Amino acid sequence: MTEKQQSEPAQMTLPTVTNVEIxxxxxxxxxHSGKNxxxxxxxxxxxxxxxQEHLPANRLRSNEDDMSNKFLSTSTSRRYKKRHSKQKIKxxxxxxxxxxxxxxxxxxxxxxxxxxxxxxxxxxRRLWTSYIQDLMSVDMSKVTAPVFMTLxxxxxxxxxHGCPLTVRRSKCPGYVGVEGIVIQETRNMFTLICQDDxxxxxxxxxxxxxxxxxxxxxxxxxxQFLVRPGERAAKKFKAxxxxxx
Amino acid sequence: MAAxxxxxxxxxxxxxxxxxxxxSAISGHYFNNAxxxxxxxxxxxxxxxSECFADQLAYQLHGLPVYRLVEVPxxxxxxxxxxxxxLSANTQLDTHDCVAVTPDGWLILHLTxxxxxxxxxxxxxxxxxxxxxxxxxxxxxLLASYFKPGKKNYDSTLWCxxxxxxxxxxxxxxxxxxxxxxxxxSVSAYFLDKCAKVERRCLDRRTQVLTSLPCPKVQADDPExxxxxxxxxxxxxxxxxxxxxxxxxxxxxxxxSYTSSLxxxxxxxxxxxxxxxxxxxxxxxxxxxxxFKALRQYTTAHTDLPPASLTVHGFQDSPIFTNNCPHHLHIxxxxxxxxxxxxxxxxxxxxxxAS
Numbered sequence: 033m034t035e036k037q038q039s040e041p042a043q044m045t046l047p048t049v050t051n052v053e054i055x056x057x058x059x060x061x062x063x064h065s066g067k068n069x070x071x072x073x074x075x076x077x078x079x080x081x082x083x084q085e086h087l088p089a090n091r092l093r094s095n096e097d098d099m100s101n102k103f104l105s106t107s108t109s110r111r112y113k114k115r116h117s118k119q120k121i122k123x124x125x126x127x128x129x130x131x132x133x134x135x136x137x138x139x140x141x142x143x144x145x146x147x148x149x150x151x152x153x154x155x156x157r158r159l160w161t162s163y164i165q166d167l168m169s170v171d172m173s174k175v176t177a178p179v180f181m182t183l184x185x186x187x188x189x190x191x192x193h194g195c196p197l198t199v200r201r202s203k204c205p206g207y208v209g210v211e212g213i214v215i216q217e218t219r220n221m222f223t224l225i226c227q228d229d230x231x232x233x234x235x236x237x238x239x240x241x242x243x244x245x246x247x248x249x250x251x252x253x254x255x256q257f258l259v260r261p262g263e264r265a266a267k268k269f270k271a272x273x274x275x276x277x
Numbered sequence: 278m279a280a281x282x283x284x285x286x287x288x289x290x291x292x293x294x295x296x297x298x299x300x301s302a303i304s305g306h307y308f309n310n311a312x313x314x315x316x317x318x319x320x321x322x323x324x325x326x327s328e329c330f331a332d333q334l335a336y337q338l339h340g341l342p343v344y345r346l347v348e349v350p351x352x353x354x355x356x357x358x359x360x361x362x363x364l365s366a367n368t369q370l371d372t373h374d375c376v377a378v379t380p381d382g383w384l385i386l387h388l389t390x391x392x393x394x395x396x397x398x399x400x401x402x403x404x405x406x407x408x409x410x411x412x413x414x415x416x417x418x419l420l421a422s423y424f425k426p427g428k429k430n431y432d433s434t435l436w437c438x439x440x441x442x443x444x445x446x447x448x449x450x451x452x453x454x455x456x457x458x459x460x461x462x463s464v465s466a467y468f469l470d471k472c473a474k475v476e477r478r479c480l481d482r483r484t485q486v487l488t489s490l491p492c493p494k495v496q497a498d499d500p501e502x503x504x505x506x507x508x509x510x511x512x513x514x515x516x517x518x519x520x521x522x523x524x525x526x527x528x529x530x531x532x533x534s535y536t537s538s539l540x541x542x543x544x545x546x547x548x549x550x551x552x553x554x555x556x557x558x559x560x561x562x563x564x565x566x567x568x569f570k571a572l573r574q575y576t577t578a579h580t581d582l583p584p585a586s587l588t589v590h591g592f593q594d595s596p597i598f599t600n601n602c603p604h605h606l607h608i609x610x611x612x613x614x615x616x617x618x619x620x621x622x623x624x625x626x627x628x629x630x631a632s
Contacts, residue, residue: 201394208397209441277394 150227153194153213160194164245173246180248187250189265192217195243197224200251203238203277210234219260238277299616302626303569303589304562305600306614307379308364308449311557311590312568313521316575317492317548318582322484323575326554329567330480335451335559336465337366340473342445343376344438346384347417349426355464356382356419359454362561366447370594371410371606376446377596382420387596387603388413392444397437406605414596414603449478449559480558487551490520491541492583495619505544512542514627517586517615520553548583557590565589569616576618588615598630 167186170179198211210232212224222234222241236254243250253275259267314322345351346363355361360380368375375387386398393400393413400413407414417434418424424431438444452464465475493516496507508516519539569587576585593610597603604612615627 201391203394205393205397205399208395209437277390 148225148229148231150213150225150229153215153225156194156215157196157213160192161245164190164195168245175248183248184250187252188269191261192222193261197222197241197243197252199234199239200242201240201277207234207239217261220258240277299569299624299626300566302599302614302628303566306562306589306591306612307362307597307599308377308592308595309560309562309565309589310592311555312560312565313588313590314554314568314572315517315520315551315586315588316554316572317490317551317585318579319552320486320550321552322554323571325571325574326568329564329571330482330556333451333480333558333560333564334461334465335449335478335480335561336468337476337478337559338448338450338468338472338474339476340445341448341468341471342439342443343386344435344444345468345471346376346378347419347431347435347438351467352419352424354467355452358456358459359452359461360561360563361464362449362451362559364449364559364592364595366449368446368594370596370604370610371412374444374446375594375596376444376448378419379597382418384417384419385596386415386417388415392442395442396444397441398434404603407603410605451559451561453561453563478559480556480560483555485523485553485555487520487553488549490548490551491545492516492548492551493542494544494546495584495617508542508544510625510627513617514615515539516542517588517617520551521555521588546583573618573622573624576620577622580620585618586615587618588613604630 164187167190168183170183175183192214193216195214196211197214199207199209202208210224210226212226212232214222215225215231216223220236222236223231224234225231236257239254241252241254243252255277256269256272256275257264314326316322356378361378362380363376363378365374365376370387372389374389374392377385377387379385388396388400390411390413393415396415398415398417400415403413426432426435450464450468452461454461454463465477469475493508493513494506495513496504524539572585572587576582591598591612593606593612595604595610595612598612604610612630613628615625615629617625617627619625
């Protein structure tokens, strides 16, 4: 390949090409006049597609001329302060669509779909119960107080999808008493499906959740649990000063 | 008066009242703990006044769960057909949960933070004092047309009170039926099987006769005491309180007396005998209205005597003060009203609320 390319420029009486290896992956037509035959608009659209595919999203910010965060603002209204504090990343719409399309579609289907039934998630709950019993590796009916600490540690790292959770206490009285199976857990929310086939999103903050496993009750303080489930496995939970809501 | 007046937590009004205002003031003050009557010039309480307490029926229920107050039979039988007064007993307003049922059909739960977070019923907007002390007030309208089984509101309220927490209280209860033929003891019969114990709450009476008591001169048209012929109304109020507490006011010179520096305000007249009558228990506003009228008849019959007074004390731990106004503990939970009977059918009303 390299010989060919070395000979090509020589034949076309062009200056010698350095760093020839980087061109090795290009097609022959790319080097040739194939691309030169495109007009400006075609070239622009080709370039746009190329950059979208290969460049990371934050390189494509178009508001680099905005110098407002380099100067102190004298406007005291809260609205402007809020706007300036969050740097608005003006990414083109196509980027949004491309990146989040699949993610959003899945989430939307999960929550707003009309045909979610509680009965479809009962096998999931059973699966979770067997998973958690394997994880605990202790016979629940004979567990005593000294073992609670290790069980709690294991529960902290466990995956809660399929867990039958109850909101025991909450700052908002509307969430108190809600119980259902966890179908989605994110950094701040639990999505539960209740027995009347309603899908409810409960924020983790300012709530206390409980789940019962045979005759052991696990209590989850939502305020301390504001971590993504994937990161929770690796996170070290520190002892907080208060468990007050 | 030599003693200083701490006006920080004190709300005082003195007006020449009309009959409607008086009766609305009395009937708005639902939960009354004690009554004090000071009658200068007599040895004992007149018959007409002590008759008023004869048919007073108040009970104490032990261990009644709160969800019983939301049940349909209770609402139909007692809340709709009369005036029901219920207050939780042995609960302190700042540390425990308090419950009250008022005659205009509100169930009021004054809850601590932990109870409120677990219960699941929505509370009314917190006042500044409630925010400071972390208490929440849940009001349930028992007489609303939408409050019946089958409706979401009723079902969720009943479920929360029944299943979420075991809220069990002792209650003072009294009921005045609309219909005269029904006896007010039927409320005790209703609760016999629903709570641990029902006992009759009797009134504790105490009569004292004071001799040669200096009484202040009061003139109806001169409350400030500017003319020199009568005393300032605040001093009169303090004198009433001092007499009720049994303070010795015979020593005129404030410097020599060690125990108290209170003395009768000038100008004063000496009264040879005075009757001090105190009754405590759970007293309904209906009884108090009868007592008020009886005393008024008595004072109009005997106009030459110094002014008589009637003081109504409310409960320290009641979650409402009057007409559903929320009550808190500021320094103490005192809330009381005093009526001073003046000649020519006039009356002064004082109100003191420490909240």
